Amino acid sequence: MTPIKTNCPRDCYDGCGMLVEPRDGGRFRVLGDPDHPVSRGKLCSKCALAYNGVWQEPSARLLHPLKRSGPRGSGAFTQISWDEALNTVADRMTTACNTHGAQSILHTHYSGTLALLAYLFPNRLFRHLGCTEVDPDTICNAAGHTAWTLMFGSSVVGFDPRTIKDTACVLVWGANPSHSAPHAHEHWLGEAPGPVIVVDPIKTETARRATLHLQPRPGSDAALAFSLLHCLQRDGKFDRAFIADHTVGFEQVASAIASADPAWGERQTGIPAGDIERAAAWYGSGPALLWCGQGLQRQKTGGNIMRAVGLLPALTGNLGKPGAGISYLNVAPIVAGLDLDWLGGGDLARSSPPAVSHMHLAERLEASDEFQVFFIWNTNPLASAPAQHRLRRALAREDLFVVASDVFMTDSVRHADIVLPAASFLEFDDLTFSYFHLHMGSQTKIREPLGESLPNTEIFRRLAGALQLSEPALFAADSELLDALMRQWNPGFDYAELQRRGFASVSEDIFIPWSAHCFDTPSGRIEIASQQAQEMGLPPAPQPWADAPPPHGHYRLLTPASRWRLNDSYANDDNIAARSGPASVHLSPSDAEHLECQEGTRLRLHNASGELVLVATIDTDVQPGTLVSYKGRWPLLEPDAATVNHLHIPQCADMGNSTSVHSTLVEVSLA
Numbered sequence: 001m002t003p004i005k006t007n008c009p010r011d012c013y014d015g016c017g018m019l020v021e022p023r024d025g026g027r028f029r030v031l032g033d034p035d036h037p038v039s040r041g042k043l044c045s046k047c048a049l050a051y052n053g054v055w056q057e058p059s060a061r062l063l064h065p066l067k068r069s070g071p072r073g074s075g076a077f078t079q080i081s082w083d084e085a086l087n088t089v090a091d092r093m094t095t096a097c098n099t100h101g102a103q104s105i106l107h108t109h110y111s112g113t114l115a116l117l118a119y120l121f122p123n124r125l126f127r128h129l130g131c132t133e134v135d136p137d138t139i140c141n142a143a144g145h146t147a148w149t150l151m152f153g154s155s156v157v158g159f160d161p162r163t164i165k166d167t168a169c170v171l172v173w174g175a176n177p178s179h180s181a182p183h184a185h186e187h188w189l190g191e192a193p194g195p196v197i198v199v200d201p202i203k204t205e206t207a208r209r210a211t212l213h214l215q216p217r218p219g220s221d222a223a224l225a226f227s228l229l230h231c232l233q234r235d236g237k238f239d240r241a242f243i244a245d246h247t248v249g250f251e252q253v254a255s256a257i258a259s260a261d262p263a264w265g266e267r268q269t270g271i272p273a274g275d276i277e278r279a280a281a282w283y284g285s286g287p288a289l290l291w292c293g294q295g296l297q298r299q300k301t302g303g304n305i306m307r308a309v310g311l312l313p314a315l316t317g318n319l320g321k322p323g324a325g326i327s328y329l330n331v332a333p334i335v336a337g338l339d340l341d342w343l344g345g346g347d348l349a350r351s352s353p354p355a356v357s358h359m360h361l362a363e364r365l366e367a368s369d370e371f372q373v374f375f376i377w378n379t380n381p382l383a384s385a386p387a388q389h390r391l392r393r394a395l396a397r398e399d400l401f402v403v404a405s406d407v408f409m410t411d412s413v414r415h416a417d418i419v420l421p422a423a424s425f426l427e428f429d430d431l432t433f434s435y436f437h438l439h440m441g442s443q444t445k446i447r448e449p450l451g452e453s454l455p456n457t458e459i460f461r462r463l464a465g466a467l468q469l470s471e472p473a474l475f476a477a478d479s480e481l482l483d484a485l486m487r488q489w490n491p492g493f494d495y496a497e498l499q500r501r502g503f504a505s506v507s508e509d510i511f512i513p514w515s516a517h518c519f520d521t522p523s524g525r526i527e528i529a530s531q532q533a534q535e536m537g538l539p540p541a542p543q544p545w546a547d548a549p550p551p552h553g554h555y556r557l558l559t560p561a562s563r564w565r566l567n568d569s570y571a572n573d574d575n576i577a578a579r580s581g582p583a584s585v586h587l588s589p590s591d592a593e594h595l596e597c598q599e600g601t602r603l604r605l606h607n608a609s610g611e612l613v614l615v616a617t618i619d620t621d622v623q624p625g626t627l628v629s630y631k632g633r634w635p636l637l638e639p640d641a642a643t644v645n646h647l648h649i650p651q652c653a654d655m656g657n658s659t660s661v662h663s664t665l666v667e668v669s670l671a
Contacts, residue, residue, distance in 0.1 A: 001022045003019040004022075004444055005018070005499070005502030006446065006502070007432040007502065008043075008432065009115035009425045009432045009443050010047065010114065011111035011566065012434075012566065013177070013180060013181035013435060013436035014038050014436070015436070015437055015439065015440075016032060016033070016047070017033030017035065018032060018036075019034075020426070026447070028056065028426070029052065030043070030047075030051040030052050031048075035502065036503055037439070038184070038439075044182040045182075046565060046566055046576060047566070049570075049573060049576050053574070054570075054574070058451070060408060061407060062406060062407060062421035062422070063451025063452060063453060064079045064451055064452050065084070065086075065418070065420055065421060066085075067088070068418070072395060072396045072415050073396070073411075075409065075414045082462065085418050086465075087466050089418050089466070090467045092372075092373055093129075096401075101130075102350075102353075104370065104371055104372040104373065105371070105375065106133075106365070106374050106375070107134070107374075108361070108375070108377075109123075109377050111567070112377075112378035112380070113378060113456075114432065115425065115430035115443045117430045117455075117456070117457050117478060117482070118378070121344070121345075121456065121476075121481065122456055123345050124344065124474055128349070128474060130350045132353045132355070132356060133353075133355050134356045134357075134361055136379075137658070138657050139384055141294040142658035142659075143655040144302065144328050146303055146656040147297065147302075147304075147305075148306055148310060148328055150307070151521075152310065153520030155328045155329065156328070156334050156435075158328060159289055159325025159512075161327075161438070162510055163289075163322045163323055163510055164188065164289065165193065166287060167288060168285045168286055168323065169194050169197065169283050169288040170291070171283055171289065172197070172200075173290065174294075174297075175200075175206075175291055175292065175294070176200065176207075176560060178205035179204070179560070180561040185209075190209070194282070194285075196209075197210060197211065197212045197214065197283065198210040198213050199221070200213070201217065202215075202621055202623075202626075202628055203215060214271050215270070216271055217269055217546070218547070219301070220270070220546035221299075222304055222308035222544055223260070223265060223268035224271065225312065225542075226253075226256055226311075227262055227264060227269070228276060228312065229280075230258065230262070231276060231277050231280035233315075235281065235284060237316055238316060239315070246517045246519075247315075247525055247527075248528060249528035249541050253528060256543070256544045262276045269546065270623075283316070283318075286318055286324065287318060287321060287323035288316070288323075288324060289318075289323065289324065289327070290318070290326045291326075295561070296309070297653065297658070298658075298659050298661050298662040299547075299660055299662050300654065303538070303654045304542055304543055306328075307533075310542075311542060319513075319514050320514040320515045322510065325512075330434075330435060332435065332440050332506050333431075335506050336488075337488055338485055338488050345473065347473075357657035358385050358650070359386060359652045359658075359659060361650075362391040365395065365397070366393070368399055368400075372401060374395070374402045376404040376406075378406075380413075380568055381412055382410070383410065383571070383643060384567065384568055386609075386645055386649065386661065387648065388610070388643065388646040389642070389646060396415075402417050403418050403419075404416035404420070405419075405420040406421075407421075407422050407423075408572055410634060411634055420459055421451065421452060421454070422454065422455070423454055424449075426447055427445060428455035428478065429442070429445050430442075430443040441503035442499040442502060457478055458478075491506075551665075554665045555587075555668055556662075556664070556665060557585075557605070557629065557647065557665070557666050558626060559645075559664075560630060561632070562580065564580045565580065565633070569632075571633050571634040582615050584615040585605065585614040585627050585628070586621070586627065588618075588622045588624045588625075588626070589620060591624055591627075597670060599618050601616040602614070602615060602616070602670070602671035604668065605668055606667055606669075607666045609649045611646075613640060627668070631643075651663070
């Protein structure tokens, strides 16, 4: 049979095109689309395994609505009908609204799928009712969004990756494309015409392939930025006209830059002064591209770090021209002109109850007088949220009604009273996108949903009906939504043609953000010094801070993206689990010697949040004083029913009430 073109909807920079070949027995072979500019005929290892593995196993799927029949977390459920499931949920939501107000319904969601309808449409119901939302970005990247929105007016557009052909240098700071954007690592960076500089406390595969790797001590990124700026200013690489015409507040960082010479930078960061000077010379040769990863700002001062790093393009004029620019997220639908707020029901909101940070989720759920219903969809908080043990305790509250919608039986689903089975990406039409490359694609329905599972959109349409709501936007059909999005984009063809093509660039022309040097800030300029930041209780301008080394006997624990797992999406695939091996902690040879451990030794990591036993991996890519344990596991599949988030103390970063997971400190002993 002819392969069907579709696209990957996972939470990933690449946004790959795929071909699906139907096979006997209702199975499929999922491959990379050779016509796609990113995947080029090859899927990343994790998707190739999972899409041809657990995602096609009916025995692994949630196939029917379920009602809890045993203790919370036991996994004991009874199959029920959709009518009973939805009426039960509607009755409890209605009671909560009538007795405590709609804000007593708390919903949490994130990027289990990034296909636009499935990702955003369910928000219409909760916004229409006035429910409370767990701010999704606080588990991931809210500090960076806040920082660059204050500074540049936007954190979701920055450069067109196609303009790499015009650049003299690419600076990748705090991102590991080899694990989180494997095709960008292999092709985009591999084809850069000039030097590639990587700033990362771990010597990743991307760092090893780079022209220069700067390996700072964790938490010293802002100091490194200021030292680079010192060299750029000293060597005449500041764009004085750009600073005068398009920025405000330079005088508030000038003295700190003047003091941050390379020798000071070496003392603060551990990076040799000569390497700092070499990196500054390459970046200053311009035009230069800056890619800041989401892991960079997951620190206590993550917002300040993003603002400090953002000074590099602001003071060298590396914005608004080919081969220059910044990327935190390049969200293709926004560049294409899609109204994502409309799709997510922004115009339906009756009120704006305060959002809850993931850093406060366990604490807020423990209180019996605030939330009566907890609705989990498109996410697995018991794997991804901090204070794992405390959150599990909170979900044991018998007076809290828990609803979960998912494709698989995750830890969070096991704690639900009612389970709503969701369809997979192979089972409904949708629009996919990249948040790095500026293209979008069709997610094409390959087969009917397994069992009684339903797409997210249909689940929430039916729930709106069970709630006896009448707002037409809550019942919009998928075809209606897709047609509207295609009209907003206006690429010159309809959704059916997009399905035939598989994908399309948001524009055939190269996109140059800020080419008119107009920034959506109060001043209309890049705000090096920000009155808004000051009103948030922060310094008006970025500071050259570096975290102190961990106290004696403590280690800084980093939990970056895994080569084999995509956040916690693929933990239940047997092949991926086998390749990943047991949960481990990577440590430097000198730290291994100090702890008197060898390869494979069981180590006990502990702090105020809890303790966890991991297998030691001695790794020369890790700095002394730093530990690395890759994320993406499910507690229910681990021997101790816990993952590294068991050690994640929920402390907010300086901006956005966001995670500071990479500032976690632990003590270590032999287990």
